[in-house]
Amino acid sequence: MTTLYEDSLIKIFLPSRAIAKGHLVVSPQRNISALEECSDDEVQHLFYGASYAATALFEFLGAHGTNIVYTQDNNTLELNVVARFQDDGLDFLWKGKSQDPQQLEETAKNIRDRTDEAIWAAQHSSQSQDNSTTSARSSDTKSDPSQKDTSQDDAANDYRLRSLRRIP
Amino acid sequence: MVTQEELEKMSPEEIAELQRQNCPFCKIIKGEIPSAKVYEDDTVLAILDINPSKKGHVLVMPKEHIPILPVCPPDVFKNMFQKARFIAQGLKKAVLVPKTTLFIASGAIAGQQAAHFLFHLVPREEGDGLDNFSFTQYPDKTAQNEALAQPLAKNLTLMMQKHAQREGRSFTHGKASSAKTPASASQKIQTGPTDATNAQQPSPQQIAELKEKKKEEIARILEENPQAKQLLITNPQAFKEQVEANETTKQLFAGVDIEALAKNLATQKKQTSSEHQMPGKEISREATSQATVDNNDASDDNSSKNIPKAQVFLGEDPYAQKQKVFAYFKEKPKAQKLLVDDPDSFIELLSQRPDVQPIFKDVNIRKLSQKLREAYASEKQHAGGTS
Numbered sequence: 001m002t003t004l005y006e007d008s009l010i011k012i013f014l015p016s017r018a019i020a021k022g023h024l025v026v027s028p029q030r031n032i033s034a035l036e037e038c039s040d041d042e043v044q045h046l047f048y049g050a051s052y053a054a055t056a057l058f059e060f061l062g063a064h065g066t067n068i069v070y071t072q073d074n075n076t077l078e079l080n081v082v083a084r085f086q087d088d089g090l091d092f093l094w095k096g097k098s099q100d101p102q103q104l105e106e107t108a109k110n111i112r113d114r115t116d117e118a119i120w121a122a123q124h125s126s127q128s129q130d131n132s133t134t135s136a137r138s139s140d141t142k143s144d145p146s147q148k149d150t151s152q153d154d155a156a157n158d159y160r161l162r163s164l165r166r167i168p
Numbered sequence: 169m170v171t172q173e174e175l176e177k178m179s180p181e182e183i184a185e186l187q188r189q190n191c192p193f194c195k196i197i198k199g200e201i202p203s204a205k206v207y208e209d210d211t212v213l214a215i216l217d218i219n220p221s222k223k224g225h226v227l228v229m230p231k232e233h234i235p236i237l238p239v240c241p242p243d244v245f246k247n248m249f250q251k252a253r254f255i256a257q258g259l260k261k262a263v264l265v266p267k268t269t270l271f272i273a274s275g276a277i278a279g280q281q282a283a284h285f286l287f288h289l290v291p292r293e294e295g296d297g298l299d300n301f302s303f304t305q306y307p308d309k310t311a312q313n314e315a316l317a318q319p320l321a322k323n324l325t326l327m328m329q330k331h332a333q334r335e336g337r338s339f340t341h342g343k344a345s346s347a348k349t350p351a352s353a354s355q356k357i358q359t360g361p362t363d364a365t366n367a368q369q370p371s372p373q374q375i376a377e378l379k380e381k382k383k384e385e386i387a388r389i390l391e392e393n394p395q396a397k398q399l400l401i402t403n404p405q406a407f408k409e410q411v412e413a414n415e416t417t418k419q420l421f422a423g424v425d426i427e428a429l430a431k432n433l434a435t436q437k438k439q440t441s442s443e444h445q446m447p448g449k450e451i452s453r454e455a456t457s458q459a460t461v462d463n464n465d466a467s468d469d470n471s472s473k474n475i476p477k478a479q480v481f482l483g484e485d486p487y488a489q490k491q492k493v494f495a496y497f498k499e500k501p502k503a504q505k506l507l508v509d510d511p512d513s514f515i516e517l518l519s520q521r522p523d524v525q526p527i528f529k530d531v532n533i534r535k536l537s538q539k540l541r542e543a544y545a546s547e548k549q550h551a552g553g554t555s
Contacts, residue, residue: 014316017304018312019309024320035252035253035256036253038253048331054274055238056323056324065278068271069270079270091300105204112205112206114262118257118258
């Protein structure tokens, strides 16, 4: 396995079985199996690495396109960055099936709820870590009403601040 | 409809504008086309694909019209991928699948279908027929790939180091990098002249060393800020004025012949553009990423088209400066309101408040005020558009 780049968070290397001339793998240093287990820092650095790897393939190989694919095979977190050329024999695309709009909306609502849960759980677990309690939602809000208030203020300011941060 | 001829005559900005207007995803984001939304926040939108590979196929995209990943601004980039984890988690729980596949296509040949960046989250399970994603079916091209190791390693290391510089932090803490890290790579820029002012009677050797250091720093700063470099080359007079206006840059450039520097850079530029592609493209990529971020600027008091737009945060570390300003505004929303509504009063009040002045020391206040106003205006538009 030839390592091309390594730092404290990620490593970029050539895969042991490449499927194209111009196939790199970006993977975290930590031995984690799923994207969900990445920290904020890791996930953004991972994708920055993948983005720069794709750019390197574009510029150095003159690739006509690149694909970044993460398939969660073998319980390893690997982002495959593959250079694409005309008639290279690779095809990652799928056949689309049309869906009934009502079904779509139902599925969407389902996923929406679960996603919000996941986000909430993550935010909350970091808060409860600060308070050094391991109890569930209700006890947290009861024991720290003051913290809840400031977090609401933060949320209101955050909305504006986030738009400000987009300014150079 | 626009004809082929008209397209060829258009400038890149006009084409980008046309793209934006016709972009189906921008219309979905604005709410002009209905969609099944899965997640939404200020910068990211996730919806269900109406032509999915299977139930629960999610498309995640930035709300801004960003055509490709390299030009995506950092905060949008980070937010998008940080949220991707949660969307994938929610997706797995909702549709009850063990895995998801994340797929990004850049370029038509790779399967990119619209000029609006997005990535796919596809729910996956055993026997789902989405075998195209399984790599084992494709022939082994490892030998050809290995030949690229050296040059790719070099280029990648360069890019990641520049990234670390831009982010203002080091990623090599606690792990030795395989390629050699040049000493200057992950350090923050320090102003040389402070050393000079502290020394009592510098020896001629020290003077020469300091001069070298200064040259290096100036070169580094100019590389980091391609607009400054551009301004220096095209209009040294305006550059001089900007330098004089700012204490830190004034110190930095003290004793430097700006006209000569400009001439040098101009000839250097001609040379490097004819040399090999890699660094030139890197700089232009930086320039484009800066340019897209400055896109909404109205150009200042400069009449010539070549003068790049003035930055809001001048000074040696614009990133840290920006952080300070925003931290201050977070604590004092009234101050922010005043800045937006009445920048002149803000400037007046600021002159009476020496305790607050250091925060705004290297900030172009009028520009900041203008940018904030524009941001609010577009926020209102967004809020009005989405349901």
